[in-house]
Amino acid sequence: MTYSFDKIIDRRNTNSSRWDQYESSDILPLSVADMDFAIAPEIQTALVKRIEHGILGYSHQGDLTEKIQAYLKKEFQWSVDQEDILVCAGVVPSLYMIPKVLMNHDDHAILPAPIYHHFFLAMQQAHRAYSSTHLKVSNDRWVFDLEELQKAIQPNTKLLMICNPQNPGGTVLSKNELLEIGQLCVEKDLLICSDEIHAQLVLDENVKHTPIASFSPEISNRTITLMSLNKAFNFPGIGLSWCVCTNPDIRKKLQSYMAAQAHHPNALAYTATATAIDEGGPWHLELIQYLRGNRDLIRDWLSHHDQVTWKNSEATYLAWLDFSQLGWDNVQAHLIKNGLALSAGNQFGNEYSQFGRLNFGVPKATLIEALKRIETAINSSN
Known part of the structure; x- marks a missing residue:
C-alpha cells in the first residue's frame, strides 16, 4: 500500500471524544465513529498551506x-x-x-x-x-x-x-x-x-x-x-x-x-x-481495502466464537454485534470491566441493550487487541 493504515497514533489527551472519554488508560474505546488513521497526506498538505496563509477569516464556499x-x-x-x-x-x-x-x-x-x-x-x-x-x-x-x-x-x-x-x-x-x-x-x-x-x-x-x-x-x-x-x-x-x-x-x-x-x-x-x-481518491481506495481486511478479521474471529453474532455488513466501519446469547445483565458494563468500551446498543433503540457497536476503523493491531478483550469477557462470564 502507498498509505500506512497500520501505524498506531496515540490520540489520548488530544480532546478526542472517544479516546479521552475514560480516565483509565486500560480501557480501549472503540465506540464513537471516527477512525484512528491519519488523514490523507494530500488533505493534510492543503490544510497546512491554508493555515500558513496566516488568516482564517470568514469564508465562502467558492466553487x-x-x-x-x-x-x-x-x-x-x-x-x-x-x-x-x-x-x-x-x-x-x-x-x-x-x-x-x-x-x-x-x-x-x-x-x-x-x-x-x-x-x-x-x-x-x-x-x-x-x-x-x-x-x-x-x-x-x-x-x-x-x-x-x-x-x-x-x-x-x-x-x-x-x-x-x-x-x-x-x-x-x-x-x-x-x-x-x-x-x-x-x-x-x-x-x-x-x-x-x-x-x-x-x-x-x-x-x-x-x-x-x-x-x-x-x-x-x-x-x-x-x-x-x-x-x-x-x-x-x-x-x-x-x-x-x-x-x-x-x-x-x-x-x-x-x-x-x-x-x-x-x-x-x-x-x-x-x-x-x-x-483523495487513491487514499480512499486503499482505506476501503484496509477496512475490508478488518471486517474479514472480525468475521474470522466470529467463526470461532459463535456466542457473538454479526449480520452481514455491506458498508461502514461499524460492527453491530449481538451478545444476547451470553446472558450478560449489562453488556456495556461487562465489556468495560474487561477493558473494552463499545457504543451501547440501547443508544440505537431501547430494545437493543444486548448489542454493542464496535468501531473497526482502527489499525489491525488495535482490532486484534479488542477481539482478545471480548474473548476475555466471554471467558470471565463462564
Missing part, C-alpha cells in the same frame, strides 16, 4: 457546490442542479434542523430502529412526536419491514427518517428496497430525510450505493438527502456536509433557518472537502 455536483454525478450517476445543494456545518446539525423546520408541532415522524441515536435526540429536542418501527433481518441483512412501516403511518405522519448505508447495521439498501420505500412515501405523502453520510464506505465490491432521491422526480421532490465526506476521509472534527433538496419550497425553508442560525462550516472544512474530492 464547492460545483465540485459536489460533479462528484455526485461521478460517484452515484446522480444529476442534480447546483442550486439544489446546500452546504451545511455537518450532518448531525442538519438532522436537528429537519424536524424543526419541516414539521408542525402536531406532526408525527417515523424512525426505523436500530438507528443512530441523534435521530431520536433530534426529534426530542424539536418536541415533535415520533414512533419507532423495527428493521427486520432478511437474508442476514437488516432491512425495512414494509408491513410494519405501513401500519405505523398515522394521519398526521409527515416524515420518514432513514439512514442508508445503515448505522449501525451496515446494510446498503438495494434499488428495489429503496424504490418500495420511496413509492410508499409518495403514496402516503411523506417527506423523507435520508442520512447518507456512509455512502462512500461501501465495502462489498458487488454492492453500490444509490441515493433514494435519484429514482424519480416524485421521490426527489419530497426528499432531503444529507451527505458528507467527513466519515469517509476522517475529518469530522472540522465538519462540513451538504443537503440535496430539489423541492424549492423546502429548500427555501432550510436556507432561511440556516441563515438565522449562522449555519455554515469553518474555513478549514471547505479546504478539506474540496481536496478530498480533487485529490
Whole structure:
C-alpha cells in the first residue's frame, strides 16, 4: 500500500471524544465513529498551506457546490442542479434542523430502529412526536419491514427518517428496497430525510450505493438527502456536509433557518472537502481495502466464537454485534470491566441493550487487541 493504515497514533489527551472519554488508560474505546488513521497526506498538505496563509477569516464556499455536483454525478450517476445543494456545518446539525423546520408541532415522524441515536435526540429536542418501527433481518441483512412501516403511518405522519448505508447495521439498501420505500412515501405523502453520510464506505465490491432521491422526480421532490465526506476521509472534527433538496419550497425553508442560525462550516472544512474530492481518491481506495481486511478479521474471529453474532455488513466501519446469547445483565458494563468500551446498543433503540457497536476503523493491531478483550469477557462470564 502507498498509505500506512497500520501505524498506531496515540490520540489520548488530544480532546478526542472517544479516546479521552475514560480516565483509565486500560480501557480501549472503540465506540464513537471516527477512525484512528491519519488523514490523507494530500488533505493534510492543503490544510497546512491554508493555515500558513496566516488568516482564517470568514469564508465562502467558492466553487464547492460545483465540485459536489460533479462528484455526485461521478460517484452515484446522480444529476442534480447546483442550486439544489446546500452546504451545511455537518450532518448531525442538519438532522436537528429537519424536524424543526419541516414539521408542525402536531406532526408525527417515523424512525426505523436500530438507528443512530441523534435521530431520536433530534426529534426530542424539536418536541415533535415520533414512533419507532423495527428493521427486520432478511437474508442476514437488516432491512425495512414494509408491513410494519405501513401500519405505523398515522394521519398526521409527515416524515420518514432513514439512514442508508445503515448505522449501525451496515446494510446498503438495494434499488428495489429503496424504490418500495420511496413509492410508499409518495403514496402516503411523506417527506423523507435520508442520512447518507456512509455512502462512500461501501465495502462489498458487488454492492453500490444509490441515493433514494435519484429514482424519480416524485421521490426527489419530497426528499432531503444529507451527505458528507467527513466519515469517509476522517475529518469530522472540522465538519462540513451538504443537503440535496430539489423541492424549492423546502429548500427555501432550510436556507432561511440556516441563515438565522449562522449555519455554515469553518474555513478549514471547505479546504478539506474540496481536496478530498480533487485529490483523495487513491487514499480512499486503499482505506476501503484496509477496512475490508478488518471486517474479514472480525468475521474470522466470529467463526470461532459463535456466542457473538454479526449480520452481514455491506458498508461502514461499524460492527453491530449481538451478545444476547451470553446472558450478560449489562453488556456495556461487562465489556468495560474487561477493558473494552463499545457504543451501547440501547443508544440505537431501547430494545437493543444486548448489542454493542464496535468501531473497526482502527489499525489491525488495535482490532486484534479488542477481539482478545471480548474473548476475555466471554471467558470471565463462564
